[in-house]
Amino acid sequence: MEAERKKKKRTSAKTLQTAREAGYFGKKMLQNALKAREEGRPTAWSMVTWWEGELIAKAMGVELVFPENWGAFCASVRAAEPHLDRSHGEGFPSTLCGYARNCLGYARNMADNNLEVPPDAPGGGLARPTFLLSSGAACDARYKWFQALGRYLEVPVWTLELPHTGVKEYFLPGNKEHNIRFIVSELKEYVAFLENLLGKKLDWDRLSEIVDQTFKTLRIAYEVDLLRKAVPSPMVAQDFWSIMIPHLYLPDDPEAYEFYKRVYDEVKYKVDNKIAAIPNEKYRMMFSELPPWHTLGFFDEIAERYGIALVIESWSYHAIPPIPEEELEGVTDPLELIARLTYRMWTGYNETALEYGVDPGFFMSAYLKWAKEYRADGLFCHPLMSCRPATYTLLHTGNVLMDKFKVPSVVIDGDIVDLRVFNEEEAFSKVEAFVETMDHYREVRKKEGLPW
Amino acid sequence: MFFAGLDIGSTITKIVIKTEDEIWTSVIRPTGAEHRRLAHKLMEEALQKANLTFGQLDYIIATGYGRINVPFADRQVTEISCHMRGINWFFPGVKTIIDIGGQDCKGIKVNNGKLVNFVMNDKCAAGTGRFLEVISEALGVKVEEIGDISLRSTNPAKISSLCTVFAEQEALLRLSEGVSIEDILAGIHRGIATRIYSMVERINIEKEVALTGGGVKNVGLRKALEERIGFPAVVPPEPLITGALGAALFAQEYVGRIDKKELETRKKERRLEAVTFFGEGPTRGQNG
Amino acid sequence: MTGEKKNKGLARAAEIYQSRDKRARELKADGKKVFGYFCCYPPVELMTALDILPFRIMGDMDEPITVADAYLPTIMCIFYRSCFDIAKKGRYDFFDGFIGAHACDGAERVSHIWRYYIKSPCSFFLDIPHTSHSAAIDFFKVQLNYFKETLEEFMGKKTSPERLKEAVSLHNRQRALVRDLYDLRKSDPPLITGSETLQVLISLMCVPVEEGNTILEEVIEEVKERKELPEKKACRLLIWGSLIDNTAFTDLIESSGLNVVIEDTAIGTRPFWHDVELTEDPMDGLALHYLKEFRCPRTFRETGPSYREDLESRFGYLKEFVKDWNVNGAYLNIIRNCDIHGYEVPAVRDYLEGLGLPVLVIEQDYSTAALEPLRTRFQAFAESIG
Incomplete structure (x- = not known):
């Protein structure tokens, strides 16, 4: 019986109606790219570049697919394994990023199939790309992996630059503007690369429209995040991991914007009427960073068993806190707007980092701000065997949350594609013990006069 | 002499x-x-x-x-x-050797009796004799028998984990779900064969292939490996x-x-x- | 301490290699400022110009990682975990400054974490772009200027272009001497072993550039005249990949039937292979050198129109090494979880095999306790060549 129940619980039951509909966007991306390929229009494989490169490619009429997102999809339908084995056979170390190995194995299969999509490819497969859009932001894998694809695909790779200053250095006089100017000049080069490759000029008006729509979509996505501060929590991470797809990948799509308006309305309604995402919310936890895609039902289970709501999560996939208005005054160049947008993503929590005297501003400092604002009882750390960038700062984040706010963290190992790593039974016992830890630190916070 | x-x-x-x-x-x-x-x-x-x-x-x-x-x-x-030299003596035409030993597993490439490349498993017991011992112990069958038992399977179980510790748990879980020992063992052999195959594929598997080492005495593993490779392999009279x-x-x-x-x-x-x-x-x- | 014989040449290098911080601590006691830095990217010239001793931060393969477990997850680069571990244990407590760098993810994240837990009077995090586009070189120059200003503020004095040029010349002199030393490995057998070379190179990274240059001059003299040569072996090995900073590793390789003749690693040819161009504004030469000339896979090189051309543009320089050092085998050294080298493995293997070289790939755990089991692989590799 136990085993049967477990089988059923693998995919999560989303608490928002809109979240249940979000799968549409993932499918739409994959299908659009396959269709474009069929019709001879340009396609690209792109990293998540936090809108730095995607918007311009779209304005050039390129259909994008995201191998990282597809990797998560392959894992969730348990179809990644053969790709991982293939990548291993090619000589890529098995310690590399799981998404990367999934994609490298798939590319090898494509190479065996005349560079066309193999018939049995999960989700219809990734369409053959015209070029690859990689990024130096956040993670070395995200340019090394596309460079390594040269072994199979022989298409050009463009690597986007995103400066990575330290917190103290960010505040050095003039540095921020130097960073922005650098991004803008690199984006100009990128436009030239695309124009040259595709043999046509960029339609700047179209780009401005796309940028405008993106700002709007991200604004409303951010407002949804703000609603989530409510107690009890109107939605949980299980919902977020579905609804993040449209704002992360398709913020320029009016359909995504319309979708997000509905998300907003649904969440707002729940807040106004104090409808909790999970009944008996007892503990409010933050989650970092990527979830075990193949075992999301686990989080429903801990909600049911212990009243744990994951109230905010995964810094790297959220819409940015809006750029201060004075910064945007008089800025009309769409390239500069993009530069400021993406740079904001990366540095938006530097003020928080400075306030608490910590580094880095990205990946960890958001959790310091959130702990207070979302009244968090604990942090769920999910170190990933094969995603180092999402894992590097986890223990550090946990240490700092304890230092500054007496918010404890629990560490449960897992992975984004390799389902062998996540041990559900062990995870349940850890969470069970952690519930008591959270109780304890609630008392400690009260004694120390912290507001939650 | x-x-x-x-x-x-x-x-x-x-x-x-x-x-x-x-x-x-x-x-x-x-x-x-x-x-x-x-x-x-x-x-x-x-x-x-x-x-x-x-x-x-x-x-x-x-x-x-x-x-x-x-x-x-x-x-x-x-x-x-x-191993290369020993196999070459038995089978001069062999180009790829897969040796499944007690604690490790190797792939060896031969050309005209000369060692040209090799690969070894890395910090992982999957695909070694040790792994099979752990599994057979967990399932309560003799390690010498697991190969034969697995050959009786009609529907090999899907075993996702080949980490020795997790595979043991997963095998027991399947057993509790009512999957037969034959099917579990066949699934395990298939999984190991895939693991060994992708490791040896790093040095490019070429015909003819010889299997050697204690692990080959397991007929179930031998069959699974040959299925994965796609053609029959030769085995010396005493692989040890x-x-x-x-x-x-x-x-x-x-x-x-x-x-x-x-x-x-x-x-x-x-x-x-x-x-x-x-x-x-x-x-x-x-x-x- | 009177009557203590002062060691020279190889013996001096071995002595510094053994107690890497000894000289730095002595100098510090005399009032010199010592800055620890990550990787090969923070320009040592800037520190030298301001009378700071640049001290390369390394890990310790002999020391089990224990303390770092509470700060850094096990799945990250073991080398940087080790650096942090020994630092947290007090091994680097003499630093007046810490220079972190966005070299690779491992260096970058550990730099940030380091600054929170291990305090130095001065610190700087150097951002390094991922491409060598011209805008990136300009941007990097701006970052180098911030770095320089931070050092100047801490030292309470300014450097001048002239002083900076002197420092560049001193370090270029060191680069030229290292290349001369590598020339002594072209003969068969090489005049100097891989382990001896490693001791010399590491010693250079722990003492002032002038002292390092003296050691190099002495070593070159000594090696040229040595009577007892290293043993001649069947394989002349090129090492490519993650760095090696412990002679236990090179000893293992060289006792398995292989002579190490050249290392394309971060404690090998990479920091020494090109001179910094003496430009009118010396900062231009530094930016160009470190971002463009310096060969590490952490910097993205433009891909060519075909895989072959791409390989040529990324690894073409290895062809010269193979030819000039008469290399007949290559070892790709990957410290486990080193992404920037890990992704390159199939490509660099394709390239080297294309040159007719047999290639051995090992992912290792950066621990002397885990070395011995690798012996079989090195020996079998030697047997396949011999």
């Missing part, structure tokens, strides 16, 4: 004594942790069986993971080269001794390179004494 090859593996020690043309005698004995130092006793046993004295051996080569400090060996050669045989063949080759006088001096200096081991510490201490 007589040439001896001594292969001190992690779980089994093997000795082959050969003449110029044929295998004269061979001995195979388990070598648990406490017995590993006693390779010289095993050599005495082999000599007795062959009806030879120690002084009659013209050249001795030690191989295997215990090869480093064998005082009575003239020379040491790695088991990778020795290819390393020792290769060592004896190297001994024969080296004798040809040194003059008689030097050979006689060497023979006088040899002592049939106990073997000492490197690294008996934590990195190698998992011999159970």
Whole structure:
């Protein structure tokens, strides 16, 4: 019986109606790219570049697919394994990023199939790309992996630059503007690369429209995040991991914007009427960073068993806190707007980092701000065997949350594609013990006069 | 002339004594942790069986993971080269060798009797004899029988984990779900075969393929590997001794390179004494 | 301490290699400022110009990682975990400054974490772009200027272009001497072993550039005249990949039938292979050198129109090494979890095999306790060549 129940619980039951509909966007991306390929229009494989490169490619009429997102999809339908084995056979170390190995194995299969999509490819497969859009932001894998694809695909790779200053250095006089100017000049080069490759000029008006729509979509996505501060929590991470797809990948799509308006309305309604995402919310936890895609039902289970709501999560996939208005005054160049947008993503929590005297501003400092604002009882750390960038700062984040706010963290190992790593039974016992830890630190916070 | 090859593996020690043309005698004995130092006793046993004295051996080569400090060996050669040579003697046309040993698993490429490339499993017991022992123990069947049992499967189970610890749990979970032992074992063999295949594919599997080492005695694993490779492989008559045989063949080759006088001096200096081991510490201490 | 014989040349290098912080601590006691830095990207010239001793931060393969477990997850680069571990244990408590760098993810994240837990009077995090586009070189120059200003503020003095040029010349002199030393490995057998070379190179990274240059001059003299040569072996090995900073590793390789003749690693040819161009504004030469000339896979090189051309542009320089050092085998050294080298493995293997070289790939755990089991692989590799 136990085993049967477990089988059923693998995919999560989303608490928002809109979240249940979000799968549409993932499918739409994959299908659009396959269709474009069929019709001879340009396609690209792109990293998540936090809108730095995607918007311009779209304005050039390129259909994008995201191998990282597809990797998560392959894992969730348990179809990644053969790709991982293939990548291993090619000589890529098995310690590399799981998404990367999934994609490298798939590319090898494509190479065996005349560079066309193999018939049995999960989700219809990734369409053959015209070029690859990689990024130096956040993670070395995200340019090394596309460079390594040269072994199979022989298409050009463009690597986007995103400066990575330290917190103290960010505040050095003039540095921020130097960073922005650098991004803008690199984006100009990128436009030239695309124009040259595709043999046509960029339609700047179209780009401005796309940028405008993106700002709007991200604004409303951010407002949804703000609603989530409510107690009890109107939605949980299980919902977020579905609804993040449209704002992360398709913020320029009016359909995504319309979708997000509905998300907003649904969440707002729940807040106004104090409808909790999970009944008996007892503990409010933050989650970092990527979830075990193949075992999301686990989080429903801990909600049911212990009243744990994951109230905010995964810094790297959220819409940015809006750029201060004075910064945007008089800025009309769409390239500069993009530069400021993406740079904001990366540095938006530097003020928080400075306030608490910590580094880095990205990946960890958001959790310091959130702990207070979302009244968090604990942090769920999910170190990933094969995603180092999402894992590097986890223990550090946990240490700092304890230092500054007496918010404890629990560490449960897992992975984004390799389902062998996540041990559900062990995870349940850890969470069970952690519930008591959270109780304890609630008392400690009260004694120390912290507001939650 | 007589040439001896001594292969001190992690779980089994093997000795082959050969003449110029044929295998004269061979001995195979388990070598648990406490017995590993006693390779010289095993050599005495082999000599007795062959009806030879120690002084009659013209050249001795030690191989295997215990090869480093064998005082009575003239020379040491790695088991990778020795397996290659041993298989080459049986099957000169073989280009790819897959050796499934007690603690590790190797892929070896051969060209015209020469070692050209190799690959070894890395810090992972999956695909080794040790892994099969753990699984058979967990399922309560004898390790010698699991191959035959798996052949009776009609619907191999899906085992996602090949980490020794998790696979054990997963196998038990399947059992509790009512999956038959045959199907679980067939699933496990299939999983191991895939793992070994993708490792050896790194050096490009080319026909003809030979399977050797203790793991090949498991018919279930052999069948699963052949299915994964896509064509039948050859297996030597006694897969355990290819390393020792290769060592004896190297001994024969080296004798040809040194003059008689030097050979006689060497023979006088040899002592049939106990073997000492490197690294008996934590990195190698998992011999159970 | 009177009558103590002062060591020279190889003996001096070995002495510094053994106690890497000894000289730095002595100098510090005399009032010199010592800055620890990550990787090969923070320009040592800037520190030298301001009378700071640049001290390369390394890990310790002999020291089990224990303390770092509470700060850094096990799945990250073991080398940087080790650096942090020994630092947290107080090994680097003499630093007046810490220079972190966005070299690779491992260096970058550990830099940030380091600054929170291990305090130095001064610190700087150097951002390094991922491409060598011209805008990236300009941007990097701006970052180098911030770095320079931070050092100047801490030292309470300014450097001048002239002083900076002197420092560049001193370090260029060191680079030229290292290349001369590598020339002594072209013969068969090489006049100097891989382990000896490693001791010399590491010693250079722990003492002032002038002292390092003296050691190099002495070593070159000594090696040229040595009577007892290293043993001639069947394989002349090129090492490519993650760095090696412990002679236990090179000893293992060289006792397995292989002579190490050249290392394309971060404690090998990479920091020394090109001179910094003496430009009118010395900062231009530094930006160009470190971002463009310096060869590490952490910097993205433009892909060519085909895989072959791409390989040529990324690894073409290895062809010269192979030819000039008469290399007949290559070892790709990957410290486990080193992404920037890990992704390159199939490509660099394709390239080297295309040059007719047999290639051995090992992912290792950066621990001397885990070295011995690798012996079989090195020996078998030697047997396949011999």
